[in-house]
Amino acid sequence: MGAPSTLRFVGLDIGGSFLKGACVNPAGKVEARLHEKIEKDSLEALLQQLERAVRSLAGPSGARAVGLGIPGIVEQGTALVHGAPNVPVLNGCVFGADFAKRIGMPTFAENDANAAALAEAWLGAGRGSERQIFVSLGTGIGAGIILDGRIWSGTSGYAGEIGHIQVEPDGLLCGCGSHGCLETVAGIPGWVRRAELALANRESTLRGQPLEPKTIVDAAQAGDAAALEVVAGSARALGIGIGATLNLLNLDRVVLGGGVAAAGDFLLTRVAEEVRKRTFPQVFTDCAFKLAELSGDAGVVGAARVAIIGLSR
Amino acid sequence: MGAPSTLRFVGLDIGGSFLKGACVNPAGKVEARLHEKIEKDSLEALLQQLERAVRSLAGPSGARAVGLGIPGIVEQGTALVHGAPNVPVLNGCVFGADFAKRIGMPTFAENDANAAALAEAWLGAGRGSERQIFVSLGTGIGAGIILDGRIWSGTSGYAGEIGHIQVEPDGLLCGCGSHGCLETVAGIPGWVRRAELALANRESTLRGQPLEPKTIVDAAQAGDAAALEVVAGSARALGIGIGATLNLLNLDRVVLGGGVAAAGDFLLTRVAEEVRKRTFPQVFTDCAFKLAELSGDAGVVGAARVAIIGLSR
Numbered sequence: 001m002g003a004p005s006t007l008r009f010v011g012l013d014i015g016g017s018f019l020k021g022a023c024v025n026p027a028g029k030v031e032a033r034l035h036e037k038i039e040k041d042s043l044e045a046l047l048q049q050l051e052r053a054v055r056s057l058a059g060p061s062g063a064r065a066v067g068l069g070i071p072g073i074v075e076q077g078t079a080l081v082h083g084a085p086n087v088p089v090l091n092g093c094v095f096g097a098d099f100a101k102r103i104g105m106p107t108f109a110e111n112d113a114n115a116a117a118l119a120e121a122w123l124g125a126g127r128g129s130e131r132q133i134f135v136s137l138g139t140g141i142g143a144g145i146i147l148d149g150r151i152w153s154g155t156s157g158y159a160g161e162i163g164h165i166q167v168e169p170d171g172l173l174c175g176c177g178s179h180g181c182l183e184t185v186a187g188i189p190g191w192v193r194r195a196e197l198a199l200a201n202r203e204s205t206l207r208g209q210p211l212e213p214k215t216i217v218d219a220a221q222a223g224d225a226a227a228l229e230v231v232a233g234s235a236r237a238l239g240i241g242i243g244a245t246l247n248l249l250n251l252d253r254v255v256l257g258g259g260v261a262a263a264g265d266f267l268l269t270r271v272a273e274e275v276r277k278r279t280f281p282q283v284f285t286d287c288a289f290k291l292a293e294l295s296g297d298a299g300v301v302g303a304a305r306v307a308i309i310g311l312s313r
Numbered sequence: 314m315g316a317p318s319t320l321r322f323v324g325l326d327i328g329g330s331f332l333k334g335a336c337v338n339p340a341g342k343v344e345a346r347l348h349e350k351i352e353k354d355s356l357e358a359l360l361q362q363l364e365r366a367v368r369s370l371a372g373p374s375g376a377r378a379v380g381l382g383i384p385g386i387v388e389q390g391t392a393l394v395h396g397a398p399n400v401p402v403l404n405g406c407v408f409g410a411d412f413a414k415r416i417g418m419p420t421f422a423e424n425d426a427n428a429a430a431l432a433e434a435w436l437g438a439g440r441g442s443e444r445q446i447f448v449s450l451g452t453g454i455g456a457g458i459i460l461d462g463r464i465w466s467g468t469s470g471y472a473g474e475i476g477h478i479q480v481e482p483d484g485l486l487c488g489c490g491s492h493g494c495l496e497t498v499a500g501i502p503g504w505v506r507r508a509e510l511a512l513a514n515r516e517s518t519l520r521g522q523p524l525e526p527k528t529i530v531d532a533a534q535a536g537d538a539a540a541l542e543v544v545a546g547s548a549r550a551l552g553i554g555i556g557a558t559l560n561l562l563n564l565d566r567v568v569l570g571g572g573v574a575a576a577g578d579f580l581l582t583r584v585a586e587e588v589r590k591r592t593f594p595q596v597f598t599d600c601a602f603k604l605a606e607l608s609g610d611a612g613v614v615g616a617a618r619v620a621i622i623g624l625s626r
Contacts, residue, residue: 073595083593131468145561147460154563155444155599161560166553166591169481178591240479244557247474248458250467278479278491280396282386286468 010057011303012050013069013112014038016086019049022300023057026308028123030297032057043089047099054103065106067307068095069115069299073157079109083158108310112299113160114151116257116292117144118309119302124293125255132253133245134292135162135238137213137260141183145249163187167240185237188260191216194233198226217263231270239274246279246287257292264291323370324616325363326382326425327351329399332362335613336370339621341436343610345370356402360412367416378419380620381408382428382612386470392422396471421623425612426473427464429570429605430457431622432615437606438568445566446558447605448475448551450526450573454496460562476500480553498550501573504529507546511539530576544583552587559592559600570605577604 008031013020021034034057039049054066072084072091084090095109110118117134120126126134126146134144141163145152152159163183164176171180184190195211198204204226206219213234219227242254254275256268272289294301321344326333334347347370352362367379385397385404397403408422423431430447433439439447439459447457454476458465465472476496477489484493497503508524511517517539519532526547532540555567567588569581585602607614 083595143561147465152460152562154596155565156563156595158563158593158596158599159561161563161593161596164560164591164593165557167482169549169553176593236482240482241557244478244554245561247477248456248472248558248561249465250469250471250474252468278477280471280474280477280489282396282469283467283471283474286471 008058008061008063009304009307010054010063010066011069011115011300011305011307012053012066013115013299013303014046014050014071014087014090015112015299016071019053020300021053021057022297022304023059023063024301024304028119028301028305030301032059033300038087040087040089043093046087046089047102051103054105063105065108065307065311066103067115067303067305067310068107068109069112069303069306070095070109071112074109074111074153075157076153081109106307106311108306110151110303110306111142111144111153111157111160112302113142114144114153115302115306116294116298117146117255117302118151118305119294119298120255120257120292121146121149122305123301124298125257125290126253129251129253129288131249131251132255133160133162133242133249133251134255134257135242136258137186137238137256138258139188141187141241141258145245147249162241162245165241165244167237182237182241186234186260188213190237191230191234191260195226195230198229202226213260213263213267217266221266231267235267235270235274238271239278242271243275243278246275246283250283250286252286252288254287254289255292256290257295257298261291262295321371321374321376322617322620323367323376323379324382324428324613324618324620325366325379326428326612326616327359327363327384327400327403328425328612329384332366333613334366334370335610335617336372336376337614337617341432341614341618343614345372346613351400353400353402356406359400359402360415364416367418376418378421378620378624379416380428380616380618380623381420381422382425382616382619383408383422384425387422387424387466388470389466394422419620419624421619423464423616423619424455424457424466424470424473425615426455427457427466428615428619429607429611430459430568430615431464431618432607432611433568433570433605434459434462435618436614437611438570438603439566442564442566442601444562444564445568446473446475446555446562446564447568447570448555449571450499450551450569451571452501454500454554454571456558458558458562475554475558478554478557480550495550495554499547499573501526503550504543504547504573508539508543511542515539526573526576526580530579534579544580548580548583548587551584552591555584556588556591559588559596563596563599565599565601567600567602568605569603570608570611574604575608
């Protein structure tokens with residue numbers, strides 16, 4: 001217990017394509033990393049991979065606890081996983097005492113967006129805020145909500161589904177069965193679809209380029225009208241969803257993360273302006289808008305943070 | 314301290330037109346009431362009225378503490394009031410030590426929708442839930458959000474502004490400066506405006522009747538097509554706003570209160586169905602939808618509850 005080795009924590013970020021991992025010290029410094037293809041053909045194959053990853057990251061000196069970032073819903077209390085479309089073998093899995101026994105140390109599981117939120121709140125753009133939302137912008141749009149310094153999970157772990165706020169009442173069908181969800185507009189496929197539409201009838205520097213948020217934002221920044229229209233549409237949809245969040249919760253920090261956030265300040269500024277239009281002046285003034293700072297490390301550092309928090313309860 | 318009299322609490326609900334008050338016992342039973350025109354020409358006139366009301370309600374045996382329901386924003390910590398358009402003399406007022414000294418007992422102030430939420434959570438439709446939203450449907454639409462059994466006030470007291478979630482991106486200008494806020498559609502003026510539109514080109518049993526939510530819902534319930542359309546529009550807007558709330562917070566209770574909620578189960582059922590369309594099955598299943606039960610008493614009982622909670626901290 002007293003040896004330095006026991007003060008290290010393993011964080012594993014289980015993704016649809018990759019398993020990422022890190023071993024961090026109590027200050028969050030990454031001392032070892034791992035990045036491999038996910039083995040998700042069966043639950044047993046995945047559990048074996050997780051077990052090997054923990055041993056490899058902890059090394060001979062071991063670790064104190066393990067945190068898991070799960071691409072799905074994690075019920076607090078039971079650690080039952082469901083709603084994990086990209087790693088279906090996780091559905092129905094419980095990361096409780098059995099798994100902890102198998103790897104020989106305490107294990108704590110949390111939704112991956114919540115884990116990333118905890119990482120940013122700990123060491124990144126969320127530092128110093130006790131009530132914030134971390135919005136993960138990628139193919140889907142998820143969020144981790146932190147209230148009084150703790151993740152708000154809700155009744156059964158579903159809290160933070162900002163991507164399914166309806167922002168276009170007559171909008172496109174979403175994978176969730178609703179229409180016009182924030183995700184249908186401002187998720188990556190939404191950017192691509194709207195860019196194709198914007199390009200249909202006019203000249204644009206985007207023509208012939210890969211249509212992805214970063215290139216679209218770069219073209220917009222250079223003044224391309226079609227690209228500006230696409231960015232404006234994303235910012236507006238995010239402004240409605242984040243505006244709804246601030247009207248309800250009067251938070252003091254919004255952190256934009258995930259791949260799309262790499263589009264940078266040009267997007268962030270426009271999102272903040274769209275939020276401003278939809279909130280009371282005081283609510284807007286109360287809130288700082290920031291880009292995530294930990295980028296690729298947020299998932300694994302956040303998972304390790306989940307272990308630290310879990311152990312401290 | 315030990316005498317029964319000291320276990321009574323005074324609740325005052327300050328409204329745009331009326332001051333309502335009650336003295337309740339620790340179980341919430343109303344032992345005295347007061348209902349008078351509000352005196353809001355000057356802050357001093359209002360404070361004198363509040364002082365008289367407390368003395369009258371507490372009676373010779375006194376009371377333990379006073380709670381105030383404020384029609385505006387109350388900053389937690391400072392008890393500074395602002396954003397009170399219907400009783401402007403309250404803006405800038407602090408219900409702190411000075412006021413407590415003036416009336417001779419501890420005083421605690423809270424936003425009126427939050428107070429009503431606390432009343433319903435204590436003795437009404439919110440009983441047994443630790444995470445809920447009470448939505449007050451009237452001219453405006455406000456809410457009180459209870460998380461882990463406590464009001465969530467946010468950074469500066471603005472939390473719960475569900476009425477300003479944008480539900481019609483190209484909708485009408487709202488008093489707040491935004492467009493298409495939930496309140497513009499499903500606040501009472503929104504019902505009236507949409508009813509006038511719905512009546513413009515067709516026969517309806519509503520013609521010649523006072524256009525207010527209750528008569529519109531009654532006509533809809535009797536099968537009137539124009540009225541059904543108006544109810545559907547309100548339900549849809551509320552479904553977007555409450556759906557956003559549940560997607561973000563995964564609550565287990567929604568309580569509809571305020572004057573419009575008198576329209577009853579016919580409206581409640583349709584609101585729940587519109588929420589269902591916009592949330593994950595589990596999120597919808599987790600949540601019970603109820604009509605407020607305390608009606609006219611929610612404000613004063615809630616204010617008294619604010620006093621009880623304030624004293625217990």
